[in-house]
Amino acid sequence: MSRIMIAPGKYIQGYGELKRLKDHIGAMGNRFLVLLSRGGLGRLESTLKAGFRGNESALVFEIFNGECSKTEIDRIRAVCRDKKCDAVIGVGGGKILDTAKAVAYYEKTPVIIVPTIASTDAPCSALSVIYTDEGVFSEYLVLPKNPDAVLMDTEVIVNAPARLLVSGMGDALATYFEARACIAADKTNMPGGHATKAALALAELCYDTLLEDGLKALLAVETGSCTKAVENIVEANTFLSGLGFESGGLGAAHAVHNGFTVLEECHGLYHGEKVAFGTLVQLVLENAPEDELEEVMGFCASVGLPVTLEEMGVKEADRVRIMDVARAACAPGETIHNMPFAVSPEDVCSAILAADALGRHFLA
Known part of the structure; x- marks a missing residue:
């Protein structure tokens, strides 16, 4: 009888930890694709850049289209390859995080998960929920490993409803x-x-x-x-x-x-x-x-x-x-x-x- 326990490679939590992002994940890549919503970009772009102060060019920002679908995953994969990114950071809620996990899985890169809310236990999991472009459930993508890192910045989270x-x-x-x-x-x-x-x-x-x-x-x-x-x-x-x-x-x-x-x-x-x-x-x-x-x-x-x-x-x-x-x-x-x-x-x-x-x- 096998006993198995799985977990993310690193879990980081604390007030203002996003400002120390490079300290936590710098060894995971040289160029990071950052997937987030347009609103998330407006709220967090400066904080994310502060987390890579002196090396802001290592961050490539990409706006999420709203649905964790195969079409969106393929689009982000193409951006990842075109911009020569060797790691993916998902910043936001569930669908953004699931998309980041899926892109990193297919592109064989590390993935860093940065939730902006603490509303579910999904961020640490080795799973992405895939929908159609219209938002109808399609399938579960079971991943071979958990995220390489999960970062919870409680300064961000306390500002959510x-x-x-x-x-x-x-x-x-x-x-x-x-x-x-x-x-x-x-x-x-x-x-x-x-x-x-x-x-x-x-x-x-x-x-x-x-x-x-x-x-x-x-x-x-x-x-x-x-x-x-x-x-x-x-x-x-x-x-x-x-x-x-x-x-x-x-x-x-x-x-x-x-x-x-x-x-x-x-x-x-x-x-x-x-x-x-x-x-x-x-x-x-x-x-x-x-x-x-x-x-x-x-x-x-x-x-x-x-x-x-x-x-x-x-x-x-x-x-x-x-x-x-x-x-x-x-x-x-x-x-x-x-x-x-x-x-x-x-x-x-x-x-x-x-x-x-x-x-x-x-x-x-």
Whole structure:
């Protein structure tokens, strides 16, 4: 039985670290293609150049067209070759980062990931989600290795909307419970092995950090402040959750998230907001102890993550519509089948409605 744990080559986090970019990645290349949005260029061009002070010509800026599609990946690859870049830096949100990973993979160059938000645990992963030019999901590109470096500048991140940090907490909330379930079921993780003790320990530390520092971090970010609690939550959202989900495994929480994408009223929710409610559903499926359920609901309520269907935007929670969600969550290949017991759409439907009832009771 193989135990496998994967991670980025280097993880850097701190206030103002973007101004020290060359110190962290200078050995990875001589000419860097920097992929970012037009707005990101306006906000961060001077900071990025300051990070390469004295060697600004090493940076080649390219504006992202908005979609992580094969067409865009091929376009950026051509720019990379034409400008003779030997490394790629992705700066921004998920689709920019996924595009940078894909370009670097095909061009066989190092990739440096610089998120401007801490809303998911995807930056550290060896995965790109590919869409059509119209924005419809196409495929997952599973990469042979994680990014060469991930840099989280908390000076940048605290200036993003606080709801994005909370969404990251919702995504991170599932990490421990899903890893725990996968290990109990003896299921394999994302790299195709079994979880190490280190992966489970990081997942559990992720959960403990959320409980300890989540509310404090939210209140600080709402004032534009970067405190130790903010630093801890950014690490939990990005690094601890990233390593925990990839090397621990995914379970019912993310599958329930995917199921809720069939409801139009949930399209305005962030990924982590749906995952947080999915975590409650997973705990109901497991018949988790009441004190554990109350602890999770208390955390969610304290930071503004949904614990009821109404908070998810679902005003009409009839069983027929929830069964549509449940069927999607139980589709072949979904991670709900990593649970240590068989799960049917009927089970999921009942668990969703029961989680909603528990949430309403808790809030009352």
